[in-house]
Amino acid sequence: MAKPAKTQFVCQNCGVSHSKWMGKCAGCGEWNTLAEEADVAATPGSGLKSSAKGRTIVMETLAGSTREAPRMPTSMPEVDRVTGGGIVPGSALLIGGEPGIGKSTLLLQLTAALATRGRRALYFSGEEATAQVRLRAERLGLRDAPVALASETNLSNILATLDAEKHADLVVIDSIQTLWADGLDAAPGTVS
Ligand SMILES: [Zn+2]
Numbered sequence: 001m002a003k004p005a006k007t008q009f010v011c012q013n014c015g016v017s018h019s020k021w022m023g024k025c026a027g028c029g030e031w032n033t034l035a036e037e038a039d040v041a042a043t044p045g046s047g048l049k050s051s052a053k054g055r056t057i058v059m060e061t062l063a064g065s066t067r068e069a070p071r072m073p074t075s076m077p078e079v080d081r082v083t084g085g086g087i088v089p090g091s092a093l094l095i096g097g098e099p100g101i102g103k104s105t106l107l108l109q110l111t112a113a114l115a116t117r118g119r120r121a122l123y124f125s126g127e128e129a130t131a132q133v134r135l136r137a138e139r140l141g142l143r144d145a146p147v148a149l150a151s152e153t154n155l156s157n158i159l160a161t162l163d164a165e166k167h168a169d170l171v172v173i174d175s176i177q178t179l180w181a182d183g184l185d186a187a188p189g190t191v192s
Pocket residue numbers: 011012013014015016025026027028029030033
């Protein structure tokens with residue numbers, strides 16, 4: 001059994017952490033903004049090691065010979081334009097915008113575009129059931145795109161699934177604020 005995680009109380013307004021719960025945040029003075037979260041720095045094996053020894057960094061010159069990062073064109077000219085020529089493998093992109101502005105539609109189109117071009121593209125929907133995503137795909141004429149689709153909000157399940165994937169070119173999490181982790185008591189969508 002895992003050791004019980006140490007917790008701290010983090011203000012959801014200003015981010016200041018407190019060792020015990022208080023009605024009023026000592027950082028910003030707001031009331032009832034503290035939420036209990038796992039203290040990752042103090043919990044063994046939880047990922048972040050505060051006392052880990054750093055390594056010496058090899059410094060380079062400005063006149064180095066680094067080539068442009070290879071990019072994965074999406075076949076969607078406007079997405080390629082805003083990403084500077086396509087998605088950089090290994091990078092993370094955060095797509096933001098007002099509710100209803102079309103983020104999910106754009107992401108589904110992007111996933112389908114890459115899947116149709118032979119890329120392994122996975123779409124995890126935390127906001128909608130797979131049936132709803134399928135309906136949208138049908139409306140967009142993308143039903144036959146070989147997208148791997150799942151409805152999931154548990155971060156551990158998503159990571160286990162990705163671990164089992166031999167190769168994934170694109171992973172969409174829609175949306176990041178619906179995810180929750182086992183080690184955290186904080187509600188999805190909060191700072192942690
Ligand atoms: Zn505060």
